[in-house]
Amino acid sequence: MVNILVVYDSKYGNSEKYAKMIATALNADILPKKKTSYYIMTRYQIIIYGGGIYMDKINGLNLIIDNYDAIKEKEIIVFSVGTKDPNDKENFIALNKKLSKNKIFDNIKIYNFRGDINYKKLSIVDKTLINLMYKNLTKKPENKLHSFEKEFLEIYNTKTNFVDEKNIKDLVEYVKKVEKRIEDEILNDK
């Protein structure tokens, strides 16, 4: 049997929802980042890490980066959760640029899922940042707005339902293939 661990860091519950869906689909163990150590991760063959995107950075990703030496032989998969449409590659230029500065991400498969912003639950700091972004964008001429900026203005302060189980399909299929490969390797070694 291949051991799979799903770890998440979630400020407002969106990454947690996806982590739970993935863990259920793969029959995997699941832990929040704050309860996960490198030692725990070394007990698993497949580690899936997920966190929300904040200012084009994946929340809590230091768990993987800082402990990479201890877990580099494992199969590591990362998923991010953000409001920007994952089907539009332009939305990930800044995030991918930051990731590409670290060589470890050459070997890690990354999936991007769509999450919601619950405006009623935002912390004061996050609310201030979001309101500032909104205010700045309203000053930008419409023909200069990127598609994600237009969408941000459209959905600002509204309730969206972007979190969707369908989004995890590719990740789950990929992990099942990896699981099969590891099982075959174990059988061949016997």
Ligand SMILES: Cc1cc2nc3c(=O)[nH]c(=O)nc-3n(C[C@H](O)[C@H](O)[C@H](O)COP(=O)(O)O)c2cc1C
């Ligand atoms: C201050 C702030 C900054 C954000 N920055 C981004 C961003 O750069 N890209 C993005 O796609 N979503 C961004 N979001 C949206 C969050 O990624 C989204 O709400 C996500 O679902 C949060 O996941 P979590 O609840 O698991 O933390 C931002 C949200 C806040 C409040």
